[in-house]
Amino acid sequence: MPKTTFQNLSPEKRERITAAAIAEFSSVPYGKATLDRIVDAAGVSKGSMYQYFAGKADLYRWLLTEHLPARKMAAIGALAPAPGANVWAVLEQAFLAGVRFAAAEPSLTRLGLRFRRDHEIEPELAAIRRGHRAASDAWLQALLNEGKERGELRGDLDVSMASGFLAHALGEGMLDQLARRVGLDLDGFFERPDATASLADEDILDLVRGVTRLFREGAGAR
Amino acid sequence: MPKTTFQNLSPEKRERITAAAIAEFSSVPYGKATLDRIVDAAGVSKGSMYQYFAGKADLYRWLLTEHLPARKMAAIGALAPAPGANVWAVLEQAFLAGVRFAAAEPSLTRLGLRFRRDHEIEPELAAIRRGHRAASDAWLQALLNEGKERGELRGDLDVSMASGFLAHALGEGMLDQLARRVGLDLDGFFERPDATASLADEDILDLVRGVTRLFREGAGAR
Amino acid sequence: MPKTTFQNLSPEKRERITAAAIAEFSSVPYGKATLDRIVDAAGVSKGSMYQYFAGKADLYRWLLTEHLPARKMAAIGALAPAPGANVWAVLEQAFLAGVRFAAAEPSLTRLGLRFRRDHEIEPELAAIRRGHRAASDAWLQALLNEGKERGELRGDLDVSMASGFLAHALGEGMLDQLARRVGLDLDGFFERPDATASLADEDILDLVRGVTRLFREGAGAR
Amino acid sequence: MPKTTFQNLSPEKRERITAAAIAEFSSVPYGKATLDRIVDAAGVSKGSMYQYFAGKADLYRWLLTEHLPARKMAAIGALAPAPGANVWAVLEQAFLAGVRFAAAEPSLTRLGLRFRRDHEIEPELAAIRRGHRAASDAWLQALLNEGKERGELRGDLDVSMASGFLAHALGEGMLDQLARRVGLDLDGFFERPDATASLADEDILDLVRGVTRLFREGAGAR
DNA sequence: GATGAATGAGCGTTCATTCAT
DNA sequence: GATGAATGAACGCTCATTCAT
Incomplete structure (x- = not known):
């Protein structure tokens, strides 16, 4: 799950990171997804990413257990x-x-x-x-x-x-x-x-x- | 598809290799499967594997297009x-x-x-x-x-x-x-x-x- | 061509890498030159080398199309x-x-x-x-x-x-x-x-x- | 230099080996030439090749110091x-x-x-x-x-x-x-x-x- | 003498993670 | 907190040479 540093980010930056992660993890399977491409697309440094998330798996987990359900709920209701x-x-x-x-x-x-x-x-x-x-x-x-x-x-x-x-x-x-x-x-x-x-x-x-x-x-x- | 070298192998060795490859490719997705683990499990050298198959994809292809159908046919008929x-x-x-x-x-x-x-x-x-x-x-x-x-x-x-x-x-x-x-x-x-x-x-x-x-x-x- | 990472290196380190690469590529033909020897001689890790250059060919190309002409120009003028x-x-x-x-x-x-x-x-x-x-x-x-x-x-x-x-x-x-x-x-x-x-x-x-x-x-x- | 086994070969077989070796060594540089391709083209086994020549270098050396000069002499005289x-x-x-x-x-x-x-x-x-x-x-x-x-x-x-x-x-x-x-x-x-x-x-x-x-x-x- | 299967060191390359600044 | 350079283990693959049959 994201560290508090991620929560403290400006919404704009958080969104950039989220969008880049979704783009990557939805384009290629988990094993082929690379943090390099995500940080490139998001315009943040690799080191920063590790200040926000514990690692690749943590980012993926957050996307699937928090972000995606929230967006789905927002889109189609419970x-x-x-x-x-x-x-x-x-x-x-x-x-x-x-x-x-x-x-x-x-x-x-x-x-x-x-x-x-x-x-x-x-x-x-x-x-x-x-x-x-x-x-x-x-x-x-x-x-x-x-x-x-x-x-x-x-x-x-x-x-x-x-x-x-x-x-x-x-x-x-x-x-x-x-x-x-x-x-x-x-x-x-x-x-x-x-x-x-x-x-x-x-x-x-x-x-x-x-x-x-x-x-x-x-x-x-x- | 396997080279003739593979066909000429002793049935026991061929079976060891086949079993190791099935175990590997059925345990992890293709991209994560490694020849190293297969040759270790089969007890052959890495170089030998390349005498039998043109490469990782060739081995996988053989398994799926030749071996598996043959075994299926043997087990349940056409x-x-x-x-x-x-x-x-x-x-x-x-x-x-x-x-x-x-x-x-x-x-x-x-x-x-x-x-x-x-x-x-x-x-x-x-x-x-x-x-x-x-x-x-x-x-x-x-x-x-x-x-x-x-x-x-x-x-x-x-x-x-x-x-x-x-x-x-x-x-x-x-x-x-x-x-x-x-x-x-x-x-x-x-x-x-x-x-x-x-x-x-x-x-x-x-x-x-x-x-x-x-x-x-x-x-x-x- | 070198990545910006290479440009940002300390001149001393950059020089060590350049010298090691020149030594290697001038000693043996391209196909026999190995990055292992270059990184050993330069005292950097293999992974680092790929932060500097896209690969062996890229390093060689830089040497021949950028570095050598620059040094030649510096030495003998246009x-x-x-x-x-x-x-x-x-x-x-x-x-x-x-x-x-x-x-x-x-x-x-x-x-x-x-x-x-x-x-x-x-x-x-x-x-x-x-x-x-x-x-x-x-x-x-x-x-x-x-x-x-x-x-x-x-x-x-x-x-x-x-x-x-x-x-x-x-x-x-x-x-x-x-x-x-x-x-x-x-x-x-x-x-x-x-x-x-x-x-x-x-x-x-x-x-x-x-x-x-x-x-x-x-x-x-x- | 070729071993006596090579001299004892039938002229036809010797010629096949020679032609295959020339084709290979003249097509790619020494370092890229492979014995595999030569024995394939010549239709002999790899083991046999090592009965005729001490190795890749030996075959190449024979070609250049014995065979080519002889053919050149035959073609254009001294x-x-x-x-x-x-x-x-x-x-x-x-x-x-x-x-x-x-x-x-x-x-x-x-x-x-x-x-x-x-x-x-x-x-x-x-x-x-x-x-x-x-x-x-x-x-x-x-x-x-x-x-x-x-x-x-x-x-x-x-x-x-x-x-x-x-x-x-x-x-x-x-x-x-x-x-x-x-x-x-x-x-x-x-x-x-x-x-x-x-x-x-x-x-x-x-x-x-x-x-x-x-x-x-x-x-x-x- | 002939065979061809077996080997293993070595290659270029990738990438999650660490860590000094 | 932010950075990005550094790392190293691991990967698929090649090939001259050896050696048992």
Whole structure:
């Protein structure tokens, strides 16, 4: 976590550093990211960086556990399931929020996606990721259990199983669909994260509804 | 691809090298994997390694395009969709084959999964990955289109969308479910790949059927 | 070209590095020169060297395109052909300047000569060499053409041909003659570059006049 | 020098090895030449090569001290100055022989030229080169001294000096002129040694006479 | 005599981190 | 508090030479 020296920085400088770090960590995987490029882009000295953060991992950790969640919250609000709301309406809203965030903040989206999939993360960072996943899973399972009680879901649905697939869908699954719509795959999204910005709003709604329906009704004929 | 020198090696030595390389490339992402660790584990000199393979990328490529497919084929046979077979039966077989391979060959499974998700792969290797994905996607879309014609799937199903989610399910989605059944997540599977070996065959069948049903009928109440 | 880090170094340290690099690159051809030896001799760490220069080629390039010309200029001044001066006087001055520089700065001379003849230089460096040669050739041909117009040279002289031999004479040809005067050949000069320092000024003048006369009058009897 | 095993080889195999070695050593400088490429091209095993020659240096030495002189002799005969012949006629013949050998055997020419200029030669090989040079110098000085006695040369000619420039002219000087005639420089000759083969015989004669005349009459106006 | 697998020292280069100023 | 020079371990890769078969 950042040292107090970082908090004392002028907002402008703090922002420069944050932006440079996001640009770097979202462009290349953690292991290939270098502090050199970050300090160059931020216009601060390398020594200073170590006055602000304990090191590369600390900077990355702060970005993912503090900065990104705060920005996400600011952009799309908390994902608290409105009590009593229909499961499928909540999920559709969640899908929509995710897609809109991806269009509005491609770099942050890419940063988060990288983190979720990165294989070379240090043990301490892996614990953070586990926390993220557990929270997302808990939210989903609570939602699904409520839905089950209200009869909106099959009574014999395996909630743990469904939450796994939904967690994927809410993250890279949806991004993959988004990329497909513009003729790319997820690798392509990493290279050109703003390629999906060109999608019309109705395309996005169409996509979100289609995905929701796949999970609701399945692919089989009735 | 390996040089003839490698083919001429004693099977015992070849196996030592292969096992060391799989262990390394399945433990850390490509960019962090080192030949030093591989040759140490295999008990050969660094120079020798270059008599067998043109370099690190060549070794990795061989593992992924030759060795892994061969072992997979040996373990589960070809995935040729029996013509005219029911879509859902074919998918169930495919799920089952994937899970069984994961239980039988956890290291190879981990290797393949890492490859599918690795962020710091070289351009040439990325092309191979694109090929894999395109082939998998084509297989799935063909399968789904047939199913649609035979009335086994909803007539208005978005085949491209469904194939995206199924591709995930056939790979890490299913592995994630497998891990969940033993109280882990995917990260946990990477750390203890053989933890899933304890699963009983009926548990596996139950899982496969559950997943198939989720995709067939959805999670919504009828 | 050196990074600013190198410019900011203490002159003493900069000189140590420069001297070590000159010693190395003038002792062995580019391909055999090693940074290990240079940093050892200079007493800096290998990592530091990469703070000063982008790499081996960069260091070499700086030596040849910046440092050596600067030192040469400092030692013998620019070779601007005084307009209207007699061809033979200009050439004699050029010969003299070359020989005096060789006596004053044997290591640098050896460095430049190696560069002119090195067979295993990289493409980028080869382009620099082509530039050097083209400039030298242009200077000589302009000089000879002027001389022809003023009637100082034979009217039927093949200027291109003559410039080729003069270019050689101005470089290693003259050094070879210098070495001969102290009983060595060019190889010997490479091994003991300061052996020619013992030559008296009148010996040098005598040599320069002899060479000029050979090119002016030829070796044949009149 | 080759071991007896090399002499016992079938002429065909010996020739394959020789040709491969010439191709390699004439294509890249000694330090960049590799035995791997030579044995590959020759179709022999690496171990065998060490049964024929003591190592890389030994093979190179044999090529330069035995094979190349023999082939040169076969191609252009001995350079014994026909007693009593005019100096300038002899020199012209020598120039012509050199140019014709370059056209007939570009690889061998390039090999020899590389050797004369290579900077990274081992001490033992340097001794061989000194021998070559001393022999050439002795031949030239004898020729010039005779010419002086017969009054074909200026009485006050510095024979040692003139022999230095003539030695250069007979070797790379002439090749440089040859390359100029086809729009290249010596570097270009190394890349495309047969580029000069296109020169017409009268061009070659013209060149040889021009060079001879430059050394005989000089470049100055009378 | 022929083979070709094995070796290991050495190369240029990278980069997170330290620390004197 | 800010700086940026210094470091050194580690990396992928090359190749002449050795030596068991």
